[in-house]
Amino acid sequence: MPYDVAIVGLGRVGLPLALSFADRGLRVLGIDNDTERLDTVRAGRMPFRETGTQEVLDRVIGGDGLGFSDRVVDAAQAESIVITLGTPSFSHIEIDMRDIRSALDDLLPVLRAGHALVLRSTIAPGTTDFVAGYLAKHRGFAVGTEVYVAHAPERIAAGRFLEEIVSLPCIVGGVGEESGEVVGRLFEVFGAPIVQTTPVQAELAKIWTNILRYTNFALPNLLMIDCEQYSANVFEVIDLINRDYPRGGIANPGLTAGSCLRKDFAFSEERSNSPGMLLAVSRVNESVPLFLVQGVKRRIGPLTGRKVAVLGLAFKAETDDERDSLSHKLVRLLERELADVAIHDPHVQTPSASLEEAVGNADVVIVATNHPEFCGSEALAEIVDVASPDCLLVDPWNSWGSAQVFAYAAEVPALTGRA
Ligand SMILES: NC(=O)c1ccc[n+]([C@@H]2O[C@H](COP(=O)([O-])OP(=O)(O)OC[C@H]3O[C@@H](n4cnc5c(N)ncnc54)[C@H](O)[C@@H]3O)[C@@H](O)[C@H]2O)c1
Incomplete structure (x- = not known):
């Protein structure tokens, strides 16, 4: 076969994986139906930022080891097919498998004995067995001996792909022992330990990894909201919990979201034995923006026309x-209060104002993302120098180190120790 592995879906998971396989000498076919994305990659440019991957792309582009296609059926030209498509959730608290179903339907007529199909996407418990059943039902394949199906979940954090692909244990849940062995051999090329398990245990391990993080962050977020009710300082309470206490470890509050954390809990919740528990976790995290807006209004009044x-x-x-x-x-939410919102983010593709433009004469400054540029007392001093003198500073992350979710600029010298 012309390719060792086809990666279906060259997104934030699929593209770094395709490049990493190619960088280790495997013949890789990268497949995506977004032709603009394919053109960008073919031209040797990463369509998004992922540490170190531009250098890997520079190394592998143009060689014989990396081909591209916008047709899922072409994946049959590879021995192994790795699905890295998006798996959002419906608002019905249910996995949205439409992309995976569509790729499966494209692949059904072209799959042959010997093919390995790997689900790398995050999926609801039972999905790998569903996929195996789908192949058996529609093509009569004996899965586990004739074709191989496994879930090998992606657990790498954004920005750490190259560092973690070689170190994080790679969980492989094969349908039948042989599926696990075949897919384990594919991922062995990265040198990280391969941990064999059942498909459903692999699925549960992945989504509960994210549920753990999502819940861990909901606790300080709820504490922050409760502290406002009692006029208590959440950072002082967190310090009291954690300081020299062997069973402490509560995190700081913040805006907890992202495409994985926001939806993966729904894959468990869709058939949960404690319905609503994780929905409550989601409700807490989702309420933080409103909590911040209401906290600002409590302090400075209506936001109409305020910057x-x-x-x-x-x-x-x-x-x-x-x-x-x-x-x-x-x-x-701020726009619904008729505030004049100015945004600054030096990392994202959405155009935004410069820091000076955004913060200049602002009545309120909110740290929504704790990028390093916004952290530390120097960053705070820079903001205070140009914002309105009675500016309200909002920092749920404690990124400035002032240990106040809401504080007035006038209080800043006392907070940062700057005269
Ligand atoms: N982003 C992360 O950090 C991360 C981490 C761990 C797990 N995951 C999981 O990995 C999976 C992929 O996530 P992602 O962030 O890479 O998604 P993504 O949306 O960035 O990538 C999906 C890619 O698939 C392409 N695509 C969609 N439908 C297609 C089709 N029918 N045929 C061919 N290509 C198609 C899209 O154009 C896109 O490039 C999801 O299940 C996600 O939950 C993501």
């Missing part, structure tokens, strides 16, 4: 990924 600077549009620090970012929700 509010929002710092950061990305869903987390040091990424250009804005998908499902709560910053956008914050901006929408």
Whole structure:
């Protein structure tokens, strides 16, 4: 076969994976139906930022080891087919498998004995067995001996792909022992430990990895909202919880979102034994933008015509990924208050104002994303120098180190120790 592996979906997961396989000498076919994206990659440019991947692309582009196609059927030219398509959730609290179903339907007529089909996307428990059943039902394949199907979930954090693909244990949940072995051999090329398990355990392990993070962040977020009710300082309470206490470890609050955290809990919630528990976690995280807007209004009154600077549009620090970012929700809520919103984010593709333009004469400055540029007392001093003298500073992350979610600029010297 002309290719060792086909990667279907060259997004933030699929493209770094395709490049990493090619960089290790495998013949790779990258497939995406977004032809603009394919043109960008063919021209040797990464369509998004992922640390170190531009250098890998520079190394592998133009060689014999990396081909591209916009047709899913071409994946049959490879021994292994890795699906890295998006898996959003419906508002019905249910996985949206339309992209995966569509790719499966394209592949059905061209799959042959010996093919390995790997689901790298995040999927609801039971999906790998569904896919195996789909192949058996529609093509009569004996999955596990004739064709191989496995879930090998992507657990790498955005921005750390190249560092973590070689170190994070690679979970492989094969349908039948042989599927696990075949897919394990494919991923062995990265040198990280391969951990074999069942498909459903691999699915549960991936989504509960994200549920753990989502829930961990909901706790300080709820504490922040409760502290406002009691006029308590959340950062002082967190310090009291964690300081020299062996069973502490609560995180700081912030805007907790992103396309993975916001939807993966729904894959568990769709058939949960404790319906609503994780929805409550989601409700807490989703309510943080409104909590900030209401906190600002409580302090300075109606926002009509007041200038509010929002710092950061990305869903987390040091990424250009804005998908499902709560910053956008914050901006929408502020606009509904008729505020004059100015935005600054040096990382994302959405055009935004310079820091000086955004913050100049602002009545309110909100750190929505804790990018390194917005952290530390120097960054705070720069803002205070140009913002309105009675500006309200809002920093749920404590990125300035002032340990106040809401503080007036006049209080800043005392807060930062700057005279
Ligand atoms: N982004 C992350 O950091 C991350 C981390 C771990 C797991 N995941 C999971 O990995 C999966 C992929 O996530 P992502 O962020 O890379 O998604 P993405 O949206 O960035 O990438 C999906 C790609 O598939 C392409 N595509 C869509 N339909 C197609 C079709 N029918 N044929 C060919 N190409 C098609 C799109 O053009 C896009 O380039 C999801 O299940 C996600 O939950 C993502």
